[in-house]
Amino acid sequence: MGLISRAASLATVPVTTGARLAGAATAAAFGADRDAVYAKATAASVETLTTALAKARGPALKFGQALAVFSAALPPDQAAQLTALTRLYEDAKPQPLKTIERQLKQLPKGVDIDPEAIAAASLGQVHRGTWKDGTPVAIKVQYSDAPKVVKADMMQLRAMAPLVGRLLPTLDVKALVDEHASRLAEELDYTQEAAWQKRFRKAWKPGKAGGFADGSPGSEGIVIPKVHFATETILVTEWVDGTPFTALADEHAARRNAAGRQLARFSMWSPRLVGATHADPHPGNFRLLADDRLAVLDFGSVAKDSGLFTRLFAQTLILTTRGEYDEVLQAWREAGLVSDTTTTEQLMEMLDPDDRPYTREEFTFSKEWLQSRSQQFQDPVQALQGASRLRFPPDYLLEHRAVMGTIALLCGIDATVDFRTVIDGVGDAVPTPA
Structure with missing residues (x-):
């Protein structure tokens, strides 16, 4: 368009x-x-x-x-x-190579690029290429009019x-729009994306993420491509072959469960390991490799200084399992997400948490389960009353999107996950009773 x-x-x-x-x-x-x-x-x-x-x-x-x-x-x-x-x-029709020639001139000598794009969105497209030493790479190129598109859209969104x-x-709509504009400005600078990708790669390097609740090294199952080169409008990273998350629904159970196990760990443990969360749970950003490791792509959208919502999510699940509902309310109040007038009964009615993913050794996240959880607000009056008690600061949104998007992806492939281990590995959630 x-x-x-x-x-x-x-x-x-x-x-x-x-x-x-x-x-x-x-x-x-x-x-x-x-x-x-x-x-x-x-x-x-x-x-x-x-x-x-x-x-x-x-x-x-x-x-x-x-x-x-x-x-x-x-x-x-x-x-x-x-x-x-x-x-x-998001998807779009790729632009011809000649329209991005100016950006491609920034590439180092000896780097080859395939003329046909393999993916495209409104702000840029991705090509396969070859690095100077013959290594296959992915080359992400930003369109020259991307800043204009963002500026124009933000003007209309403010209206x-x-x-x-x-x-x-x-909802504080102005604060939400301002937060959205700030994040988009960051996404237009590929050097920031490259920096985040390097930081996540270092934190999730095999052997670096030890000491989890199940005794596994944790990081062994995550692959984050190496960054070769970056400018504000060009990003060159290691090429990764694998099965896209959307195609995993047709794979056998062992493959689906491996993908779910790795994705849940990556999403829920990154705040502790990195101090940030990959905040674009698009199925195209995850690839399951032949050896069942999960490759994570596209670090353009990252929630900085994250962990508050992820820990609250874990707290809510653990405390609900224990029947400590007043403590759930206290946790949500301390997070600034509910008003002082909200009662324990009102909050639990709004949240209606299902503790089975935590109480069972393994839990299957299915499409049917997700649909059953989306039926919480059937009465419009009840919904409006609940919303009036719930606050959601804009700086929580990216992390919320990551956690909820992860759950949706798990349900999309019917993944069976040891979710109790995942929750226990979040860190600083709830101390174990003496």
Whole structure:
């Protein structure tokens, strides 16, 4: 989608939805059923919003996926539209090699690049190539207009903020947009991505991640490609062959379970090992190698100084297993995620945690289980009451996305995982009772 058509698509959202809500107010003033007309206007507004974000892809789609965290504040049918954005993965038609020639001139002499891209998104594309010594590499190239695309999308998203605020009144939309803009600016600098990839590679180097609850070395099963070269718009890394996560659903159980075991460890233990979380749980970013190790790609989106939400997730599961529900409330209050007026009963009703992944030696994360967990908010009134008690600071969003995205990926391949071991390895979650 071109820059002008992207802007036009997004610009129509506040205009059309604003008109709908104004029409609802007018109709209510002239005697129409207020709840009915507002419900109809809101439903149409959510549909317009989600359609525009999905069509625009790129930065706008990523913002919609961040909003999906708060979908419980909407009636189930509208929430389903918003959460559907999390199942969309960015793709685009690759640009011809001649359109990125200026960026390619930055490559060192002796580096060859295949003319056909193997993957593309709104801000860049990836080619296979050969490093100076003959090593196969992946070459990621940013489009010259990528900064303009980000700037234009952010302008339109800021214009949408008042609308989103009316649909999700408990959300600090401005703070969310600002956080989104900050993360996108970082993603445009491939030298930062390279630095994070090197840091994760060092932390997950075989033998470095010892001492886990099951006695395994832990890091032996994770592969992070070596960085060969980086500028702001070019990134060259070691090429990795493997089975994409999306294709693992058709593999035999042993392969699926190996992938799930490694992914769960990588996602949940990185805050302790790296002090950061890989925050783009796109299935294309994970490859299962022939020896059942898991390769992790694309470090453009990273949650810095992470661990608060991951530890809270582990705490909630462990304390629920023990029946220590008041301690769950205390943990959420200390994290700043619930108000002082929220009771233990209200929080547990909102969370409705399932402790089986922790109480069992192994647990199968299935699509059916995930669907059953998504039915928590069937009553729109209950959903709105729950949302009014729940706070979610924007700086938690990337880590939340990583943890919840990991669970969704595990369910997508029906992986059986020793999740108790994973949770116990998070670190500093809950001390074992004496």
